[in-house]
Amino acid sequence: MDVRKEMKVESVEEDEDKVTVATTGAKYIIDKSGKFGKISCYQMLNEERLLATIEFNHSFSTLSVEGKDNLSCVFHQQTGGKISCSFLRLQINSDSLLDIYSTLGLNLSFSGNFLAEYSAQKDGNVLLIDKIGGIGIYPYQGFKNIEHTNFTDKEWKINYVLSGYSRFFVSVFPPRKFNFHQSFEERIVHHGTIGPWVVDPHPTDEMLEEANKYANVLVLHEGIWQGKLTRIGKPLKTLEDIYAESAYCCFNYLPVDEKELIRVVKKAHSLKMKVIPYMSPFFSMAKGQDYLERLKITLDKYEFDGVYFDGISQDILYSYQMIQDARALLKDKILYVHCTSDPMKSVNIYCPFIDTYADYILRAEGLTSFTDKYVRYVISGYNISNSIGYICYYHLPLDFMHKFIDKTLNANARFYLGSPETEREKLLKKEYFSKLQIEKEKQWKKKSW
Structure with a gap:
């Protein structure tokens, strides 16, 4: 879904003492008095x-307002008197992000006005969320010091000290509405995700027909692409070969078996399934616009219906720009992003203003347990980014998965279906998908969409 259509700068109102900028998800009142x-x-x-x-x-x-349209509003303030090249730049984007840039040092004092049910912080970055929304605060450049009160208080305080040439992001969320219809109607199956990963990357027709009973979005993993070994004709026989192959780090996305890839896509489409390939900007040897050009060529050539990103980067600004560019390229095609730890190098704090450009986000890879709050406020995007959150479950013990099926649905998060089938998939087929249908009917009666 082209979520850009769901977010805009709705109005900019100016008077002598203040400017009010309203976006779909936020309102910023700038007091000049x-x-x-x-x-x-x-x-x-x-x-x-x-x-x-x-x-x-x-x-x-x-x-002063220097520019405005439905995507952003930009301000300039002279800050240094007679000091040359000293200014403050503010930009408010359609996704409700406030972007602050200053050539002189900044002291920023935040006074909170809501009680967070979930809080996380790392290196001065702070994320505060409750059941209906929240705020994220990110000192991207020039961060020197932070002091703050306890975030268990409604009237929390944070003081930042930033050096010259600093950049700072403030994210008010959710930036757009949650798409309940999409969360029920599109159901994901990952093929080639089950250890030890020495499986044919191309599902058989029979596998596709079985998966289609439960899912209609097929993710094909990196094994469909030539890596270091297969491109010189060496077959993959062991787990060590898989790692040495490094197909996830492709520069050129060349199929390991083009005939088989075309068969899979054609068969899936005949079942009215969408197909999205693994093409990760995090791991790819192509970067920036070079990567995006290769992405477009590959999606067009093989008639893919979107893309699966296994991470984007560990840099907030690069990830923000990349996901916006990818969404502009994809338009209404699927953008599915795994982001367990990026771009903050943390499993607890993340960027809703980045996640919101994805249809789906995937978190919790490598975790063998987590809390109810983690499902609600980290895995689920509901009332946060409002992208649809999925649990990466292949490390989870079976009894833990069983316990969290209801909790996942209550958080408006989802499980994908793995392929080939293991005991975990048998559990999901037996218990999860029937409960997902019940939840769908419940939300339909509540007129959630």
């Missing part, structure tokens, strides 16, 4: 409420 500039950050979806106020150590007296 005092000695120091202030920005009040409001959530607009689910409930209109003040989340936090930011006070700057610079005046906003000459703050």
